Amino acid sequence: xxxxxxxxxxxxxxxxxxxxxxxxxxxxxxxxxxxxxxxxxxxxxxxxxxxxxxxxxxxxxxxxxxxxxxxxxxxxxxxxxxxxxxxxxxxxxxxxxxxxxxxxxxxxxxxxxxxxxxxxxxxxxxxxxxxxxxxxxxxxxxxxxxxxxxxxxxxxxxxxxxxxxxxxxxxxxxxxxxxxxxxxx
Numbered sequence: 001x002x003x004x005x006x007x008x009x010x011x012x013x014x015x016x017x018x019x020x021x022x023x024x025x026x027x028x029x030x031x032x033x034x035x036x037x038x039x040x041x042x043x044x045x046x047x048x049x050x051x052x053x054x055x056x057x058x059x060x061x062x063x064x065x066x067x068x069x070x071x072x073x074x075x076x077x078x079x080x081x082x083x084x085x086x087x088x089x090x091x092x093x094x095x096x097x098x099x100x101x102x103x104x105x106x107x108x109x110x111x112x113x114x115x116x117x118x119x120x121x122x123x124x125x126x127x128x129x130x131x132x133x134x135x136x137x138x139x140x141x142x143x144x145x146x147x148x149x150x151x152x153x154x155x156x157x158x159x160x161x162x163x164x165x166x167x168x169x170x171x172x173x174x175x176x177x178x179x180x181x182x183x184x185x
Contacts, residue, residue, distance in 0.1 A: 010119025013172040017041065017133040018117035022077065022107035023090070025097040030075070030105050032133065039071035040136075040163045041129040042156065045109075045120035045181065047080045048096050049087035052178035053123040055147035057100055060124075063141075063156060064103040070164055074104035079115035080123070080182040088182070115181055122178040128159050128169070136163050139174035146177070 011018075021031040035041050044060060046053040064074040080088040090108045097106045109115050118127060128137040137159040142151035159169035 010117070011127065011135050011138060013135055013138075015135045017043065017127070017129045017135070018114065020077075020107075020109075020114045020117075022109055022114065024108075025090075025094045025102070025106045030107055035073045035075070035133075037071070038073040039131050040067070040073075040160055041133060042072065042074045042160070043118070043127045043129070044074070044076050044141075045079055045115055045118065045123055045125040045127075046076045047078045047085075047088045047123045047179070047182075048092050049080075049085055050123045050179035051147040055144070056124045056141055057096075057102070059141050059151070059156075061101070061103050063160070066157075067160055068103070072160055072164070076102070076104055076106045077109050077114060077120075078106070078123075079109040079112045079120065081112070081184045082110075083184075085182050112181075112184060120181060122176055122180055124178050125176050125181075126156060128156065128163065130163050137169040137172055139171065140176045 017032055019032045021029055024030050060074055078088055078093055082089040093106055126141055130136050141156040143153040144151040162169040
């Protein structure tokens with residue numbers, strides 16, 4: 001099912017990123033505090049099985065590689081119910097991260113509490129925070145809103161560049177499009 005993100009989001013521009021402590025595909029626990037000192041933090045709620053999310057893994061890798069030298073950190077978080085969607089299991093997350101050579105931390109939100117705190121609704125659902133973990137931009141990575149489209153406007157890079165320059169991004173919210181998060185019953 002494809003979901004267009006609603007205006008009714010929980011985090012508003014300027015809100016602080018909710019904390020988390022989640023296991024990563026690298027076998028380590030990662031918390032928000034682990035990213036202290038980052039000049040910007042991009043948190044993307046994503047998963048393995050959604051074609052919209054799959055289409056953005058390359059973008060996420062490119063952003064992570066391009067901005068690492070500028071102190072930007074990228075984190076992917078999978079909140080999907082893997083009992084109903086086995087492709088999104090932690091074991092499969094590790095396989096996908098290894099096969100695609102993820103340059104970002106890929107974390108498992110098994111309880112779905114982190115996704116709920118952020119107000120994430122679809123995969124992918126990106127949130128960009130400044131160096132103080134204040135929400136600067138929530139929305140799409142680029143203008144390609146279907147998996148088969150190629151982007152021509154790199155919205156997240158524009159937002160990151162603005163944050164790094166100490167400015168507000170051109171947009172604070174743009175609808176993301178993807179598969180709905182598969183919530184536990």
